[in-house]
Amino acid sequence: xxxxxxQVRLPTAADTDGKPALHVLLWQRALDPERGKWSLPGGRxxxxxxxxxxxxxQLAEKVDLRELAHLEQLAVFSDPTxxxxxxxxxxxxxxxxxxPATPELPSDTCWHAVSDLPPMAFDHGPMVxxxxxxxxxxxxxxxxxxxxxxxxxxxxTLRDIYSAALGHxxxxxxxxxxxxRRKVITRTGTTARSGRSGGRPAALYRFADSxxxxxxxxxxxxxxx
Amino acid sequence: xxxxxxQVRLPTAADTDGKPALHVLLWQRALDPERGKWSLPGGRxxxxxxxxxxxxxQLAEKVDLRELAHLEQLAVFSDPTxxxxxxxxxxxxxxxxxxPATPELPSDTCWHAVSDLPPMAFDHGPMVxxxxxxxxxxxxxxxxxxxxxxxxxxxxTLRDIYSAALGHxxxxxxxxxxxxRRKVITRTGTTARSGRSGGRPAALYRFADSxxxxxxxxxxxxxxx
Numbered sequence: 367x368x369x370x371x372x373q374v375r376l377p378t379a380a381d382t383d384g385k386p387a388l389h390v391l392l393w394q395r396a397l398d399p400e401r402g403k404w405s406l407p408g409g410r411x412x413x414x415x416x417x418x419x420x421x422x423x424q425l426a427e428k429v430d431l432r433e434l435a436h437l438e439q440l441a442v443f444s445d446p447t448x449x450x451x452x453x454x455x456x457x458x459x460x461x462x463x464x465x466p467a468t469p470e471l472p473s474d475t476c477w478h479a480v481s482d483l484p485p486m487a488f489d490h491g492p493m494v495x496x497x498x499x500x501x502x503x504x505x506x507x508x509x510x511x512x513x514x515x516x517x518x519x520x521x522x523t524l525r526d527i528y529s530a531a532l533g534h535x536x537x538x539x540x541x542x543x544x545x546x547r548r549k550v551i552t553r554t555g556t557t558a559r560s561g562r563s564g565g566r567p568a569a570l571y572r573f574a575d576s577x578x579x580x581x582x583x584x585x586x587x588x589x590x591x
Numbered sequence: 592x593x594x595x596x597x598q599v600r601l602p603t604a605a606d607t608d609g610k611p612a613l614h615v616l617l618w619q620r621a622l623d624p625e626r627g628k629w630s631l632p633g634g635r636x637x638x639x640x641x642x643x644x645x646x647x648x649q650l651a652e653k654v655d656l657r658e659l660a661h662l663e664q665l666a667v668f669s670d671p672t673x674x675x676x677x678x679x680x681x682x683x684x685x686x687x688x689x690x691p692a693t694p695e696l697p698s699d700t701c702w703h704a705v706s707d708l709p710p711m712a713f714d715h716g717p718m719v720x721x722x723x724x725x726x727x728x729x730x731x732x733x734x735x736x737x738x739x740x741x742x743x744x745x746x747x748t749l750r751d752i753y754s755a756a757l758g759h760x761x762x763x764x765x766x767x768x769x770x771x772r773r774k775v776i777t778r779t780g781t782t783a784r785s786g787r788s789g790g791r792p793a794a795l796y797r798f799a800d801s802x803x804x805x806x807x808x809x810x811x812x813x814x815x816x
């Protein structure tokens with residue numbers, strides 16, 4: 367199993383525009399094969415565990431990462447030549463960490479901007495791309511944003527998170543309209559402690575659910591009653 | 592790999608209400624283990640093929656099934672005790688056959704109504720349930736109905752297909768409204784050759800695309816331009 371763990375983070379490099387960007391958790395290989403290249407966290411399935419328990423165990427062991435708000439199976443990568451040596455099939459997982467969390471990481475591990483990946487081991491680069499595409503699709507028909515956002519947030523914060531995850535600008539007003547109509551987000555009734563300088567304090571929102579669900583079960587397809 | 596292949600079919604049993612129902616393709620095990628129980632088609636991954644090629648090969652070999660309109664990976668079933676003997680991990684696939692197709696089947700293989708499954712081998716019953724749930728979700732946010740429907744159809748036919756796949760009644764007018772607004776279906780400009788007795792001939796529709804896509808990329812989340 368290999369886990370593609372995403373978080374929307376402020377970039378650390380000085381030469382960026384300072385906007386939050388989608389980052390992925392990678393560790394640098396100290397040994398051959400592919401020494402020096404960057405890998406997704408993961409490892410082999412133990413004899414008495416299923417895939418999901420195994421991924422949780424390995425993330426907790428290797429990268430001290432217990433703050434996952436969402437974890438799901440994505441796809442199986444089974445090209446016979448995907449890694450050298452004996453055949454290995456990889457099941458990829460999508461993991462999401464909410465924005466403000468700062469999990470402790472071992473020294474060989476760090477967050478990289480998805481738009482600027484370092485040299486990647488094996489087929490881990492395409493796995494990150496695949497996971498990002500799936501995340502983008504899921505943002506449109508599920509409430510999965512809950513797993514990237516803080517508990518409470520101003521709309522401008524949510525817009526930044528969606529824009530970072532999708533890789534293109536999103537309009538805050540449209541986002542609010544769609545997510546409120548679908549009852550994905552609701553107002554908390556409070557405002558941010560300090561508004562932008564000179565502006566009104568921003569209304570705060572939260573996700574209505576913190577369990578993953580499809581939000582586009584349009585009326586025609588809902589069970590009656 | 593194991594394939595959950597669905598088709599909406601008229602029931603064969605005499606004691607039903609005659610409405611189309613969702614069916615799944617199963618074969619009866621002639622040998623132990625689980626002799627006499629019903630299995631999903633599939634088999635082991637060959638050394639030089641990936642999962643999808645393998646599923647296609649096995650479906651073609653075992654059940655002469657080349658009329659699949661859609662095939663995708665669904666999930667990995669990895670409970671250590673899911674089958675007796677050496678550990679086996681199963682990757683499930685969703686396959687869909689359009690309504691009018693009547694693929695030839697070997698004598699140990701037939702279609703069963705999902706609502707009335709025979710005694711199932713291993714964890715194949717839960718796999719069918721899982722696939723049905725995923726199909727239901729996908730019907731609401733993708734154009735996947737194209738893979739269950741005829742090339743051209745009256746709305747009443749499409750309603751029957753959606754109702755069968757979802758397992759509950761769907762309103763034809765709502766269905767038309769939503770699918771037309773999303774440009775999932777379009778009118779062909781023709782009508783059915785014979786209308787219902789005494790009624791007007793029914794307008795015919797078709798799916799705009801016969802490639803799987805997410806149809807709920809709502810405006811706020813689309814890339815600009």
